[in-house]
Amino acid sequence: MNKKIIKRDGREEEFKDSKIVSAIEKSFISQNSILSDEESSKILNLIHEAIDLKEKITVEDIQDEVEKALMSLNFYDIAKAYILYRNSRTQIREYRDFLVKEFNKYDLRLLSKNIEKEYPTKEYSLLNLANKYKSFSLNSIDDEEKMNILIKSALELVSVEAPKWDLIAGRIELFRYHLNLKTRNKELNVTNFYSKIKYLIDNDYYGSYLLEKYNEEEINKIERMIIKSRDKLLSYSSFKVLKEECLIKDKNGNYFETPQEMFMAIAMHLAMNEKDKLFYVKRFYDVLSKFEFVFALPILKNARRKNAQLSNCFIDIMDDSIVSIFESISNLAKTYDLTGGMGIYLGKLRSTSYLNKNSEENVGILKWLKIINDVVLAINKKGGFNGGVTCYLDIWHIDMLDFLEIRKYLNLNKHYKYIIYPAICVPDYFWKLARDNINAMWSLMDPHEIYLKKNYHLEDFYGVEWENRYLDCVHDDRIIKKDVPIKEIIRLIVKNAFETGTPFCFNRDIANKENPNKHKGMIYSSNLSLEIMQNVSPKNFINEEVMKFNGEEVLIKKSEPSNYPTSVLGSICLMNFDYSNDSKLEDVISIGIRALDNCIDLTSCFNLNSLLTLKKYRSLGISVNGYQDVLANENIKFDSEEQLIFGNKLFEKINYFTLKASNALAIEKGSYPYFKGSDFDNGNYFINRDYLSEKRAKLKDSIKNKGLRNGYLLAFSSSRFTSILSSNSESILPLLSKFYFEEEANKMIPRVSKFITNENNLYYSDAFDISQDYIIKTAQMIYKHIDQGVSLNLYINNNYSMRQILDLYIKAYEAGIKSIHFLRLKEATYE
Amino acid sequence: MEENIKLNKKGLFNPSGDISINAKAIVNGTSTNINDLNNIKYKWVSNWYRQAISNFWIPEEVNMNQDIKDYRKSLTIAERRSYNKTLSFLIYLDSLQTLNLPNINEYISAQEVSFCINLQCFQEDIHSQSYAYILDTICSPDERNSIIYDFKNDSIMLKRYEFINGKYEEFIDNPNLISFIKVLVANYILEGLYFYTGFMFFYNLGRNSKMNGTAQIIRKVNKDENNHLSLFKNIILEFKKEHKEIFTLEVESILENMIKEACIQEIEWGFYIIGNEIRGLNIDMIKDYIKYLGNIRATSIGLKPIFEGHLKEPLSMSWVSNFSKDDYIKLDNYGNSSLYSKSSTLKDDL
Numbered sequence A: 001m002n003k004k005i006i007k008r009d010g011r012e013e014e015f016k017d018s019k020i021v022s023a024i025e026k027s028f029i030s031q032n033s034i035l036s037d038e039e040s041s042k043i044l045n046l047i048h049e050a051i052d053l054k055e056k057i058t059v060e061d062i063q064d065e066v067e068k069a070l071m072s073l074n075f076y077d078i079a080k081a082y083i084l085y086r087n088s089r090t091q092i093r094e095y096r097d098f099l100v101k102e103f104n105k106y107d108l109r110l111l112s113k114n115i116e117k118e119y120p121t122k123e124y125s126l127l128n129l130a131n132k133y134k135s136f137s138l139n140s141i142d143d144e145e146k147m148n149i150l151i152k153s154a155l156e157l158v159s160v161e162a163p164k165w166d167l168i169a170g171r172i173e174l175f176r177y178h179l180n181l182k183t184r185n186k187e188l189n190v191t192n193f194y195s196k197i198k199y200l201i202d203n204d205y206y207g208s209y210l211l212e213k214y215n216e217e218e219i220n221k222i223e224r225m226i227i228k229s230r231d232k233l234l235s236y237s238s239f240k241v242l243k244e245e246c247l248i249k250d251k252n253g254n255y256f257e258t259p260q261e262m263f264m265a266i267a268m269h270l271a272m273n274e275k276d277k278l279f280y281v282k283r284f285y286d287v288l289s290k291f292e293f294v295f296a297l298p299i300l301k302n303a304r305r306k307n308a309q310l311s312n313c314f315i316d317i318m319d320d321s322i323v324s325i326f327e328s329i330s331n332l333a334k335t336y337d338l339t340g341g342m343g344i345y346l347g348k349l350r351s352t353s354y355l356n357k358n359s360e361e362n363v364g365i366l367k368w369l370k371i372i373n374d375v376v377l378a379i380n381k382k383g384g385f386n387g388g389v390t391c392y393l394d395i396w397h398i399d400m401l402d403f404l405e406i407r408k409y410l411n412l413n414k415h416y417k418y419i420i421y422p423a424i425c426v427p428d429y430f431w432k433l434a435r436d437n438i439n440a441m442w443s444l445m446d447p448h449e450i451y452l453k454k455n456y457h458l459e460d461f462y463g464v465e466w467e468n469r470y471l472d473c474v475h476d477d478r479i480i481k482k483d484v485p486i487k488e489i490i491r492l493i494v495k496n497a498f499e500t501g502t503p504f505c506f507n508r509d510i511a512n513k514e515n516p517n518k519h520k521g522m523i524y525s526s527n528l529s530l531e532i533m534q535n536v537s538p539k540n541f542i543n544e545e546v547m548k549f550n551g552e553e554v555l556i557k558k559s560e561p562s563n564y565p566t567s568v569l570g571s572i573c574l575m576n577f578d579y580s581n582d583s584k585l586e587d588v589i590s591i592g593i594r595a596l597d598n599c600i601d602l603t604s605c606f607n608l609n610s611l612l613t614l615k616k617y618r619s620l621g622i623s624v625n626g627y628q629d630v631l632a633n634e635n636i637k638f639d640s641e642e643q644l645i646f647g648n649k650l651f652e653k654i655n656y657f658t659l660k661a662s663n664a665l666a667i668e669k670g671s672y673p674y675f676k677g678s679d680f681d682n683g684n685y686f687i688n689r690d691y692l693s694e695k696r697a698k699l700k701d702s703i704k705n706k707g708l709r710n711g712y713l714l715a716f717s718s719s720r721f722t723s724i725l726s727s728n729s730e731s732i733l734p735l736l737s738k739f740y741f742e743e744e745a746n747k748m749i750p751r752v753s754k755f756i757t758n759e760n761n762l763y764y765s766d767a768f769d770i771s772q773d774y775i776i777k778t779a780q781m782i783y784k785h786i787d788q789g790v791s792l793n794l795y796i797n798n799n800y801s802m803r804q805i806l807d808l809y810i811k812a813y814e815a816g817i818k819s820i821h822f823l824r825l826k827e828a829t830y831e
Numbered sequence B: 001m002e003e004n005i006k007l008n009k010k011g012l013f014n015p016s017g018d019i020s021i022n023a024k025a026i027v028n029g030t031s032t033n034i035n036d037l038n039n040i041k042y043k044w045v046s047n048w049y050r051q052a053i054s055n056f057w058i059p060e061e062v063n064m065n066q067d068i069k070d071y072r073k074s075l076t077i078a079e080r081r082s083y084n085k086t087l088s089f090l091i092y093l094d095s096l097q098t099l100n101l102p103n104i105n106e107y108i109s110a111q112e113v114s115f116c117i118n119l120q121c122f123q124e125d126i127h128s129q130s131y132a133y134i135l136d137t138i139c140s141p142d143e144r145n146s147i148i149y150d151f152k153n154d155s156i157m158l159k160r161y162e163f164i165n166g167k168y169e170e171f172i173d174n175p176n177l178i179s180f181i182k183v184l185v186a187n188y189i190l191e192g193l194y195f196y197t198g199f200m201f202f203y204n205l206g207r208n209s210k211m212n213g214t215a216q217i218i219r220k221v222n223k224d225e226n227n228h229l230s231l232f233k234n235i236i237l238e239f240k241k242e243h244k245e246i247f248t249l250e251v252e253s254i255l256e257n258m259i260k261e262a263c264i265q266e267i268e269w270g271f272y273i274i275g276n277e278i279r280g281l282n283i284d285m286i287k288d289y290i291k292y293l294g295n296i297r298a299t300s301i302g303l304k305p306i307f308e309g310h311l312k313e314p315l316s317m318s319w320v321s322n323f324s325k326d327d328y329i330k331l332d333n334y335g336n337s338s339l340y341s342k343s344s345t346l347k348d349d350l
């Protein structure tokens, strides 16, 4: 019998018994009973008796008949369940219709159906969305405003119980974005990826190299590799950072690229000098668009553009001369104009006030700090991810006491914005005294005066050599000293850390002893967030000359290149692939490293000195994201021995695959120029880490014989950007709290892990509830497997005493931890 | 009967007083009145006190630049009206607090509790200062006055103020144990109900990306008020332990009725202030929310719930608690920090 059934939207469809049976079955299952074939045919018979005479029937009619049939066969409970189910479906349909009807310009039918299908559970019901929307919505607003409200409504539903509203909000936002982009493509006569790339090159957004390296046919092939559905991985928050930081827009704020086109264009740039271009385009695109390996902000922002600056994390030394100071400031300005996020070492600067006895103000180094602050404020337009600057000073510098109270000095005017973060460079000897003899005296001295009297720079040494020279200076009466009890200095450090989270702490001896490239220099300080640790040296100026160039006079400033580090960064986002599958992990890492390594040859740099440094060391900063998510997924508590064992295995593998990949690249493309004599070359790197297995011995030999592509590799930054983009928890850190808001430009953006579930909820630790010993032990475990640092925060509450805080610093030193970033204070709330 | 409910003002130095901890009591204690903080009876006090001290803040640390623009440009007429009236109401409430807390404190004979109330009183001053700061930055002087003294032209407002004031005056006129528990509960209602609907209104503007500076200040006020609320909850519960005989069924039902009456008035007020013209709020949401608050307040001091159902935070209002929690809001790493000495609570044991 060819019966037609009229669906709710008016379309007609063939009548099928199977559809009815499956609906009834669901009601049976919901009541924990099973529909037998016999029962099923009885019910069907009754229904057919009722409807067979009619030629066309509606869905509603059929459902009525199902109810009647169930009742007449005495399936009361089942009938009840069926009715309930039917009602809830109707309700949801009504709400969906309501939402769809709200909009004129936007057709939400397909989108809302898809969302329902992909998020079938109660907490993601569109009913919740519609209710929330209604409470915001007033009459007489246009479609755009309504859309804003709809997105805001979805965002407000984000909670620990329903974290995925963030993804739904992202879907709605992207839906609008794509629709608007389509209109725009038409206006610009953009019909495919090729014509879009051409348009963007013609209008100076993209670099012309893209069309020089890829022909139209290749680009058409590449276009077919784009997988649009990967947009589904973008939450509202991740799409927001892409829009604000990466996607290209014109002066009026109109965008050109879809997120997937952007990822693809980046992949094209990074793969353009590969022999097998298209193969690597696809590989790079895949790891990036699935957020398995996410490149740092400058790459996502600038790759594909003209003169792309792809590295970040610059570290500078301000040397003790006017020329050098202003050279540094000039570089600082350029850096903050383009990227930001610097660390500057100030330990070579003399203390002007101390030597000039007529001066009443004891400001010394603080004057330079104020200039640094003002320069960055003047240059840096929007703050963003890299708004701050970390300034380093040795703990024995004569201006240390003022430096520790820098906030008070700079914050005289409450409206004065303050973006400097003080960091202290601490030798082992200081921590030993603090531990064993806190009442001892500590001598603060002026580095310049030491140079005048002793003819060496004390800050150029580390370890025992430093200690001997320091004591020698202390006992040399010709050198002016300010003697302060260690206890007093600790008090200042702890008090300021408690109030402001700073000073950051850089354990210089540990960092230098474990520096794999100590044959080429030393590490004076770290970067903005204390994870990059590489050789730095001050620049030597030779002279300024007049030369003839095409008959014209030109001025040439000559200087000897120095070590001015910058790195290419990226993060392995553990939760976005099967991290327990070794070959997958190896694959992600090797593709990621290859892409980052290419950046070193592709990047342009406003600072030639640091470009040269980058090419000598080929430095990378590979980090991870999502460790806390992984632990929850494995049902492992952060503060447990089990975690340390689990982590040790994981990070050992990450280290192994990283070195292996860099070794393979060296075989293919050559070692980093400073490889000879490094700890990688002489094997100390492996010996220091007890990497003694057979597998390791093989790798060690291969590196010895064939080299290594990158002189610095692993540094665990706490990158908010890659963490938000990939929806993975930040770095290796526990969460500050399961749910919180970030306030951005007047908007409150909810943050909650999208991987949190009822089952693993318990395993998401709040950082403040964890015994800090475990944070330190975790860092200690990780330090074995990396060559630079971890951007590590400690978390305390206001029940901590000074002694307890000091003990954390001492424990960290004893555990071989190279740096401590923020000391975060939880303000306890009563009850 | 009269003798049973007698309430004594605390005296000055009492040399013949009892020095044992047990002589301490919320009211009518017989101790020496010497501030012996080494032997405190109410253990929750030390935590409370430390917490309240470390909450110290000043309104000037909040930047109001965007609010100045918002107040003129983004607020709708309805929103500006409610903004003004709600602010006016909060100003009234905090003024009343600074006046009335000393009245209550005159009878608190446990020094450590008395200290807490002094501190609370100081915080209420800061709240008044913050409203002044808000008004000072966003309004002209004449607008300012018309907001502060709005009750002179608004009879509904005036009636409400007089009602609240009346509850406090009952106690001043006739202080005894029964009027004392009533004034404690009146204070508890004021802090835990009247303020909260005001707060909610400002958070709602904040969640619509308007007047965020105000919302930020309100969050700080809110945090203090949370503390005040828990202080009075504790005082009420301790008082109840020490004077079980007072809490007859009759007295309990008087207290429950006070809360009920307050809720009903608050709902009417909400309708007057917010109506159905404010984006993000409607009268049903307000009703649900206030009934829920009423129930929470009643049950947490050992009374029966006032309204049937309404035991969980209504789903439509779950944003309020999210927006009110100071520590839920993570500011930029490189930005915010307060300068004044929070480390005064840091124990120096080096």
Ligand SMILES: [Fe+2]
Binding pocket: B094, B097, B123, B124, B127, B221, B225
């Ligand atoms: Fe207050």
Ligand SMILES: [Fe+2]
Binding pocket: B097, B124, B191, B224, B225, B228
């Ligand atoms: Fe209060």
